[in-house]
């Protein structure tokens with residue numbers, strides 16, 4: 001069963017679900033499983049230390065699937081983004097999530113290769129700035145999202161951005177079921193990014209104890225703190241309790257402190273990626289059928 005939106009048409013995918021690019025979690029096997037399930041598999045480029053590692057990873061993905069894939073590209077001086085972009089374009093990566101830096105830097109090259117660029121934003125001001133830079137769409141990173149999170153609830157922020165920017169908007173934050181996907185599409189999202197739900201999958205490269213912590217956690221166990229990376233982010237309180245508060249490099253913090261969003265409320269089993277997507281599509285369909293039955297002219 002397919003779910004069609006402007007986003008699925010733009011990219012040629014079956015369902016409007018983007019498997020989130022997650023630092024130290026989303027690698028080749030995760031991307032392959034998502035894209036083969038009809039969703040869009042993505043990974044963050046900083047997961048690979050060298051461009052040779054990145055090339056190798058994309059080769060592995062491309063040997064397993066010819067379906068669309070995406071990446072999160074960091075456009076700050078800290079990363080060799082030009083070289084990374086060239087490698088991604090050569091491998092046919094068609095979806096780019098830009099963070100840090102000016103997305104205009106990559107737009108022409110991506111467009112020339114038939115791809116699109118969306119920017120992560122947590123405020124309308126950031127959304128308007130990204131629109132000025134010419135992006136194709138926005139990712140509404142809302143309150144309670146895994147990783148760096150926004151402040152506005154998903155069902156408020158998504159239509160707010162859509163109304164005031166006119167751009168396609170992907171909802172991010174708190175979406176792990178088909179009913180939540182239906183709610184996001186109902187308020188105008190063209191797709192949803194799913195992160196936290198996908199940590200608890202066989203294909204995620206999170207430590208087994210991390211996956212276990214996601215399935216036992218309640219939303220009350222999620223802490224929002226800007227003290228760990230300097231920007232508000234969501235963390236499993238159990239991992240903070242275990243962490244020795246010494247100054248440490250950021251990457252070590254992401255490894256030893258476990259990020260997860262409020263979606264833990266609906267996650268109670270570690271499953272294969274394909275099953276998660278299939279269930280979301282199934283419960284999306286049931287939700288739409290159920291809602292249509294509430295209408296009595």
Ligand SMILES: Cc1cc2nc3c(=O)[nH]c(=O)nc-3n(C[C@H](O)[C@H](O)[C@H](O)COP(=O)(O)O)c2cc1C
Pocket residue numbers: 020021022023025044072097099120141144145146147148172173174175193194195196197259260261262263
């Ligand atoms: C452990 C973890 C790492 C993340 N790393 C990144 C990243 O490197 N780049 C990025 O664009 N988003 C990252 N995110 C955010 C996700 O892309 C996505 O916006 C978010 O997980 C959606 O909210 P949800 O977790 O409630 O589904 C990360 C999220 C988590 C949970």
